[in-house]
Amino acid sequence: MDKLSGAQSELREMDVLAAGISVVHRLHPLCKLLVTVTYIFIVVSFHKYDLSGLIVMVLYPVLMFQAAEIPVRVFFYKLRVVLPLVCAVGLANPFLDRMPLTQIGNLVITGGVVSMLTLMLKGCLALMASFLLVATTPIDMLCGALRKLHVPKVLTALLLLTYRYVGVIMGEASAMSQAYSLRAPGQKGIHISAWGSFLGQLLLRSMDRAQELYSSMELRGFQGEFFYSDIPACRVSSVMFVLVSCSFFACARVVNIAWLLGNLVVR
Amino acid sequence: MIEFQNVSFSYDKKTPVVQDLDLVIKKGETVGLIGANGAGKSTILKLMLGLLYGEGTIIVDGLSVTKANLPMIRKKTGYVLQDSDNQMFMPTVYEDMMFGLRNYGMSREAAEARVDAVLEQLGLQDLKYRHNHKISGGEKRMAAIATVLVMQPEVILMDEPSTALDPFNRRTVIRTIQVLPQTKVIASHDLDMILETCDRVVLLSHGKVVADGDCGMILRDRALLEQNRMELPLCMQMQGV
Ligand SMILES: Nc1ncnc2c1ncn2[C@@H]1O[C@H](COP(=O)(O)OP(=O)(O)OP(=O)(O)O)[C@@H](O)[C@H]1O
Ligand SMILES: [Mg+2]
Numbered sequence: 001m002d003k004l005s006g007a008q009s010e011l012r013e014m015d016v017l018a019a020g021i022s023v024v025h026r027l028h029p030l031c032k033l034l035v036t037v038t039y040i041f042i043v044v045s046f047h048k049y050d051l052s053g054l055i056v057m058v059l060y061p062v063l064m065f066q067a068a069e070i071p072v073r074v075f076f077y078k079l080r081v082v083l084p085l086v087c088a089v090g091l092a093n094p095f096l097d098r099m100p101l102t103q104i105g106n107l108v109i110t111g112g113v114v115s116m117l118t119l120m121l122k123g124c125l126a127l128m129a130s131f132l133l134v135a136t137t138p139i140d141m142l143c144g145a146l147r148k149l150h151v152p153k154v155l156t157a158l159l160l161l162t163y164r165y166v167g168v169i170m171g172e173a174s175a176m177s178q179a180y181s182l183r184a185p186g187q188k189g190i191h192i193s194a195w196g197s198f199l200g201q202l203l204l205r206s207m208d209r210a211q212e213l214y215s216s217m218e219l220r221g222f223q224g225e226f227f228y229s230d231i232p233a234c235r236v237s238s239v240m241f242v243l244v245s246c247s248f249f250a251c252a253r254v255v256n257i258a259w260l261l262g263n264l265v266v267r
Numbered sequence: 268m269i270e271f272q273n274v275s276f277s278y279d280k281k282t283p284v285v286q287d288l289d290l291v292i293k294k295g296e297t298v299g300l301i302g303a304n305g306a307g308k309s310t311i312l313k314l315m316l317g318l319l320y321g322e323g324t325i326i327v328d329g330l331s332v333t334k335a336n337l338p339m340i341r342k343k344t345g346y347v348l349q350d351s352d353n354q355m356f357m358p359t360v361y362e363d364m365m366f367g368l369r370n371y372g373m374s375r376e377a378a379e380a381r382v383d384a385v386l387e388q389l390g391l392q393d394l395k396y397r398h399n400h401k402i403s404g405g406e407k408r409m410a411a412i413a414t415v416l417v418m419q420p421e422v423i424l425m426d427e428p429s430t431a432l433d434p435f436n437r438r439t440v441i442r443t444i445q446v447l448p449q450t451k452v453i454a455s456h457d458l459d460m461i462l463e464t465c466d467r468v469v470l471l472s473h474g475k476v477v478a479d480g481d482c483g484m485i486l487r488d489r490a491l492l493e494q495n496r497m498e499l500p501l502c503m504q505m506q507g508v
């Protein structure tokens with residue numbers, strides 16, 4: 001499989017993941033959205049030296065991955081391109097912030113090192129939470145949830161159509177590059193001289209297909225409002241999920257749980 | 268039911284693709300549109316749905332095809348596209364079939380019952396929860412036909428419904444078309460299928476009607492067909508017409 005169709009099927013795999021039937025999948029999409037937003041908000045709000053406090057927040061994604069029956073490696077694999085970028089954000093900190101913070105044996109740990117680790121962890125955790133949301137909630141349910149929050153229908157339709165059309169463009173690109181490589185054996189990638197026409201064709205073909213797809217939607221009564229999949233009624237379990245997770249996040253933010261536990265053990 | 272009055276159309280304003288077309292299709296009729304590649308079959312179907320606009324008047328069930336009437340016309344009309352990849356846009360076959368019904372405000376239960384009935388009619392129960400990108404070309408074709416039939420439109424337009432189908436599925440589609448009471452327009456190169464399903468055939472060449480009449484008569488006319496880059500249907504060849 002070439003890179004493009006690989007990327008395409010990866011995108012489609014998110015649909016497959018989202019169609020699962022685990023406990024997490026069955027939670028109300030609005031509740032999941034709420035918890036995810038709260039989680040990210042709280043994770044980001046930790047102080048830059050508060051690494052020990054932040055550690056506890058790892059618990060949420062770990063538990064959720066278990067409950068959703070999605071192997072964590074899927075996350076690392078799918079986001080292998082983005083993760084290094086997120087981690088690179090704090091790389092300069094150790095050089096900028098040399099204030100000693102603590103000491104382990106002879107090793108002085110500066111504020112920069114701690115804040116770098118905190119920043120990296122924050123990035124990863126936020127990504128994990130978003131990934132979990134998308135991987136356990138079909139995109140139309142997500143849009144439906146947003147509509148319930150009175151997000152304008154233009155925006156939700158835009159989100160949904162973008163998601164669908166990205167697949168269309170990638171599909172066209174992969175079909176074209178396959179056709180190209182079949183007639184240019186032994187050539188790696190696409191020769192620079194063909195790039196102009198390749199991109200032009202890609203644009204035209206994607207536009208044509210998008211147009212046809214849109215007609216096909218219009219022909220079946222589409223007028224700007226999607227009937228997003230029926231959002232299941234909000235059950236007690238979903239409400240409990242919101243209450244328990246959000247109070248846990250709040251606790252973790254106010255009290256340094258790792259530190260407390262550590263103290264217990266040491267005593 | 269469907270009326271073309273002096274309709275002309277061109278994609279680039281230079282080469283006419285449809286020329287002075289006059290055509291009346293009566294309610295309940297099944298009409299086959301045949302003609303060489305590029306004769307204008309798909310274009311005519313698209314004109315009926317207001318996906319393209321030309322000169323002249325097209326009337327579908329008493330409504331002329333104008334922007335204002337489009338929602339009503341489209342509600343009455345089902346269209347199987349020539350390329351089924353462009354027809355399906357939801358993740359699964361089931362969701363795709365539900366899409367139109369839900370748009371017209373049908374409850375989930377009622378819609379699902381209809382979906383199941385059509386899937387059974389076409390023998391596609393196994394396809395229901397399959398992902399659209401993971402089914403074969405012919406399966407996609409069948410699914411695309413199912414998405415249209417489930418709407419129970421008053422007029423059904425089909426562009427090459429039998430391409431990519433195996434003989435069994437092709438037979439299922441033919442039988443289904445035969446029992447559907449609606450007005451149907453079928454554009455196809457599969458003349459045997461046209462012969463089995465249509466009462467009337469319209470033969471096009473360069474956007475003009477070359478022949479229009481009884482299916483058996485036109486599809487028997489070897490000279491006429493060969494002039495227009497076609498052949499006698501296989502069953503006629505075997506009968507030694
Ligand atoms: N989007 C387009 N832009 C410009 N010209 C087009 C476009 N689509 C079709 N044509 C031209 O219009 C003519 C009629 O096309 P149409 O698709 O209606 O033919 P058809 O009878 O359906 O052919 P086929 O049997 O190959 O499906 C062809 O000559 C084609 O080249
Ligand atoms: Mg065509």
